[in-house]
Amino acid sequence: MPDARVMLISGTSRGIGRELAVHYLQQGYAVAGCSRGTPDGLGEGYLHFPLDVGDEPAVKAMFAALRDRFGRLDVLVNNAAVASMNHALLTPLETVERILRTNVAGTFLFCREAAKLMQRARWGRIVNFSTVAVPFKLEGEAIYAASKAAVESLTAVLARELAEFGITVNAVGPAPIRTDLLAGVGGEKLQKLIRRQAIRRFGEFRDVLNVVDFFLRPESDFVTGQVIYLGGA
Amino acid sequence: MNTPMAVDKARIRGVIEAVIDELNAQWPDRPPMEKNGSAVLFGRNGSLDSLGLVHFVVGVEQGLADTLGANVTLASDKAMARRHSPFRTIDSLVEFIAELLQEQAGA
Numbered sequence: 001m002p003d004a005r006v007m008l009i010s011g012t013s014r015g016i017g018r019e020l021a022v023h024y025l026q027q028g029y030a031v032a033g034c035s036r037g038t039p040d041g042l043g044e045g046y047l048h049f050p051l052d053v054g055d056e057p058a059v060k061a062m063f064a065a066l067r068d069r070f071g072r073l074d075v076l077v078n079n080a081a082v083a084s085m086n087h088a089l090l091t092p093l094e095t096v097e098r099i100l101r102t103n104v105a106g107t108f109l110f111c112r113e114a115a116k117l118m119q120r121a122r123w124g125r126i127v128n129f130s131t132v133a134v135p136f137k138l139e140g141e142a143i144y145a146a147s148k149a150a151v152e153s154l155t156a157v158l159a160r161e162l163a164e165f166g167i168t169v170n171a172v173g174p175a176p177i178r179t180d181l182l183a184g185v186g187g188e189k190l191q192k193l194i195r196r197q198a199i200r201r202f203g204e205f206r207d208v209l210n211v212v213d214f215f216l217r218p219e220s221d222f223v224t225g226q227v228i229y230l231g232g233a
Numbered sequence: 234m235n236t237p238m239a240v241d242k243a244r245i246r247g248v249i250e251a252v253i254d255e256l257n258a259q260w261p262d263r264p265p266m267e268k269n270g271s272a273v274l275f276g277r278n279g280s281l282d283s284l285g286l287v288h289f290v291v292g293v294e295q296g297l298a299d300t301l302g303a304n305v306t307l308a309s310d311k312a313m314a315r316r317h318s319p320f321r322t323i324d325s326l327v328e329f330i331a332e333l334l335q336e337q338a339g340a
Contacts, residue, residue: 064304116291164284 004030004045006070010053010110011080013037015179016129019205020077020212021046032066035080053080053106063113072121075216076114078107078128078151085185088142096143103147108154111169115162124167127215128155132175132233136196140189148173152227159225168224172211175203175231198232207231240331240338241301246270248300249323252292256285270324279321286320297330305333 007024011017012033025031025045033039034049042048049065051058066073082102084095111126118124130152133145152171159169175197176182176190194200211228214220250268257265266272266280273279275286290307297303312319312329319329 060304060306064298067298116294119291120295 004028005074006030006032006066006072007075007077008066008073008110008114009033009077009079010106011035012042012048013039016174016177016205016208017077017079018042020079020209023209024075029075030070032062034062052102053110054101056109059106059109059113063117067117073114073117074121074124076110076118076124076126077212078110078126080106081129081148083141083144085140085144085189087140091143099143099147100150103144104150104154107151111154111158115158115165115167118167119162119165122166124162124165125216126158126162126167126169127212128152128169128171130155130171130173130227130229132173132193132197132229132231134173135229135233136193138193155227156225163224168215168221170215170224171227172208172215173227173229173233174208175229175233177203177205177208194231196233201231203230240334242327242331244301245297245327245330245334246323248296249293249326252289252296255292256288259288260285268323270327271322274322274326275320276318281320290320293326293330301334303334303337305330305337307333 007029009017009020009024009031010033012021013035014037017033017035018039021031021033021039021042025042030045032047032049033042034051034053036050036052038048038050047069049062051062053059080102082099084091084099086095107128111128114126115124128151130148131145133141134149134152138145155169155171162169176193182190194202207230211230215223253266253268264280266274274289275281281289294305294307297305307330317325319325
């Protein structure tokens, strides 16, 4: 592999994660990704690890493999997430544990292991994923929103802890985008959510790419601990 | 993961000493850390503060991966739960790492 910058994206089997992988492969990054499923057609330059992001031994093995193969990691995009759109009174504890494991523990594990690799070069960029469900305090998304609020706190604290290693940590909070994550959400509920945004439309993949691109720009080395919400939350 | 079958404490000590050399070079304004096996690294009268310990532990983990092909997490619940911290001295850390590697080899 040439001296391309190395990026790891979680949750690349579909949706935003897959779009991110396609975009950054086109930008010349060496892209590694992971998900429980396997994405099709990402082609040359893409390296996939099938795993559950909350499985610590599997995650550590993946980072060891990245280390052996590339000797470095420049960018981590923590995109993998699960959601459950239910009233709190109808949410089983198993669902709560599953969401927290993937969205919070998974994000933490990836940040921790990525930072260990990044600190060797005293440079790194971590981009986490939040959601407008946090500032909107959406009813019916108690645990999903709580998990993403935790990701925001994690982002802010890690930004401070990792600054001295030359690593920035930021988050993007997408507005609703037509992905599988929203498959179970009713049309009227989505329209109601969109009416709360300053700009009333669905988000597009390009909106997310734009924010991630901004965090990765060399000129953004003084930007850390921030959450950018799309659509004007 | 490439786990060594036989745990070589001398190589573990070598990894730790290399990290100490590296950190001493990075921190010329601090009193240098000693490579004496019984010198206190962390805790009361230790040469590392809490942030220094972070750099040290990450450096040793990376060094173990580079030198021994070992993928270990030193800051584990097991380490924290011990009455006597494995990070107290080089000797105690060598023993702790050897134990972890032995467990990995037997797993």
